[in-house]
Amino acid sequence: MAAPDLLVIGGGIVGQTAAIRAAEAGMRVRLVDAGVNAGSTANAGSLHVQLQSRFIRLFPELAPNVEASLPLYLAAVREWERLEAAHGPFELVRQGGLMLAEGAEQMRFLEGKAAREAARGLSVELLDRPALDRLAPWLGPQIVGAELCRDEGKLNPLVANRALRARAAALGVEMRADRIVALEAGAGVAARGASGAVHAARQAIVAAAWGAGALVAPLGLALPVRAEPLHMNITEPGAAQIGHLIQHAERSITLKQFASGQIVIGGGWPAESRGDWATPAVRAASLLGNVALAARLVPAIAGLRVIRTWAGMNTTADGRTVLGRLPAAPSVILAVPGDAGYTLGPLAGRIAGELAAGLPAAEDIAPLSPARFAAPVRLGASAVRLSA
């Protein structure tokens, strides 16, 4: 079989949507995925737009980067709506997100945040408790108010992943299970897999999330990606009642109700790493703390039982999407979505696919360029003769 035009490394939401866009543009695409720790199969399906307090608190130095990306999140949610219209339904609901405040100080924090977000074009509003009770009459008595961000929503990632995979298959994207251990680039690319296979193509998109750093290091990029094991919980189903995505002004939490009626509780509580290539383990403290917090915020869920918890691998870099060609190896495009990466995934993937296909970009991606991580190239590592 002839070598493909494009090799996509990593089959999460970014790799999947990049492959779809490139194949739609007529490219022959091979997608190689290690099948390990994809955040895309473990995530909670929150469509985040407003600044996540967890992120601001954990990485205060990166907050300006995230704030600068706010318009990107708006565009990303629209991209999800477009995809759902074409390939859905994904159980996408955009009823907005509520960020709860438990005291006057938290309310003031939300006021400041809302002003910054409004300036970036988000549709936000501050609600006092009576206003909140009309929208969400099931909150704990200690909640004094909330910020409503109308742009936010939720979807079912399992349904979306499955539909997008089917779309990629229908477009003739060739899917291979392999782990790339070395990526070389010159006029084209050659990726050596752990299976022994060498995957050659004219170009590559590296959409390998936490695995991307090792792949691009020899190509002159010091990409600071880190695997971050996170914890999730899900309850048995209840009658549909919670339409919003629920977050907290200060504490790590996301809570929402899926179409199945199940309540999904997450928000970035840590899990125990067993190494990047092994499934992380659940920590007792995260399970107890995360669920207890959820029940205090929304006591109405207290009659349901938790039926499952899991741990998955998130990827963090510098808070901003990394998207563009490698300065020292232009046949390689890097696409790492940044915080709330499932929300951003399809947008990052589409742009990467368009870049590979040589289509004019509608978005200005210069601020996202990997050039900000350029490191001196190690000689001899990047050039390779290709016999495609």
Next chain:
Amino acid sequence: MAPDATFRFDGRPVAARPGQSLAAALTEAGIRAFRETAKGARRGIFCGMGVCQDCLVTVNGQPNRRACMTPAAPGLEVATQAAFARLDPGATLPERPPARSIAPDVLVIGGGAAGLAAAAAAARAGASVVVLDERKVGGGQYYKQAAADAPLDPQQAAGAALIAEARAAGAEMMGGVEVWGAFDGLLFLAEVAGGALVARPRTAIVATGAYERPRMVPGWTLPGVMTTGAAQTLWRSYRTLPGRRVAVAGSGPLNVQVALELARGGAEVALVAEATGHPLLRPAAAAAMALTGPRLTLQGLAMLAGLRRRGVPVRYGLTLDAVEAAEGGALRATFSDGRSVTVDAVLMNDGFEPQNEILRLLGAGMDWDPAVGHLRARRGEDMQTTVPGLYAAGDCAGLGGAPAAVAEGRIAGACAAAACGHGDAWDLFADRRALARHRRFQRALWRMHSAAPRPLDDAPDATILCRCEEITLGEVRAGLADGPGHVGTLKRATRVGMGRCQGRYCAAPAARMVAAATGRPMEDVSLFAPRVPIKPVSIAAILAAQEAVDGSA
């Protein structure tokens, strides 16, 4: 007048005896459907032991209580469980949820044959011992006790003696405590009556036993179709017959035993269908069994004779093909030779699956045993698993039967106590010899039946594979067409195994289907990754545990 625990179900009074489970009392009243599913089907008792989560009812406004694990009490308001429990906007959280922390030398999880023997041995050696069991009725599956009545037979009397022995040796026994979480460093979290128990023992002996493997046929989820052991529990613990007229199907000695117990109790047993061929046609296997266990073989023959005397037909080489709802709430069971019987209850047992969730969660090494079609825990002579301080005894480590479970328990108990500096565990010679003998008998016994799981190749597409999520074999077969490399991928694509029971029934067959498609052998990682909670856990229990864990950290 007999004491009375009459409660109301959907507004109607239901008579109950003290100690009787809600499930038993409802069954006795002829009520079989307890809950509605998301797709509008009805469900009732299936496993009878807290595993399947199909017997859910609302109790005093609290949704999703297991009727098989909840004792009847006067005045309870019990209601059919709707598929989607109402979220109560006015709900308040429990103020100070009760929690207790313990740190014994030896924590025994499961108070059946293995756990009781382990507790007695460890306590006798001088260790501090706590036994936790989720059931309120003691003794585990083999020795299960009567909730309120006198022992039924020598089996129950022997169980009562073993319980007394463990207690006399100084072991603390806690019933109604369900372990739902196990974490590295030997931290166990349990739910007890809406509160929490937090255990940080020096050593732990897992003795959680087994649950039953069903025979998946169209209709196996209908109310009135239950495992043979569920029917046995109704009778042995609660003196309740699963129905007036029953049929029993599958493979293995439990079917014959329970058929006889029920016939003696007054049920009409329409048919016992054993999947394997007649023993007379397999003289070598029969002889091996008689040689390795003459006493138990005689017991088995006596049971068959007992059934014959009562005119109960036992048919070999006959399998159950389908169950349908018939007139007046009855069930029609159809068999492989085309015959059908109309009964009130269909009982099925096709072997056992170990309850090894705690062991797998803690990373204990496992080997696949193709002869029985399930995992066996890797253990040393001292019954310690590959995880230091974690021991396994009885059927949870792989099918072995009650006598072997007792011998393993005694060894594990003595060795765990010795590891904590109590006793030296040298005098285990008799237990080891007994264990070897019991294991030889088990191997011979299961050659007479078919301990390996039945392939589902011939089952129709409409057969439900995943009871909880109501996923059919056809949907799973379609999911296999995408070429999932692992059953976890199949789960995410089809939702098979995503429900309340955590894939207890569908995981193994789904994993076998993936293994067959990929050509890879079955092993520990072929199954769903183990995850907490082991059983669904109430948010109240989580709140209580959080306070206890935070307080002690």
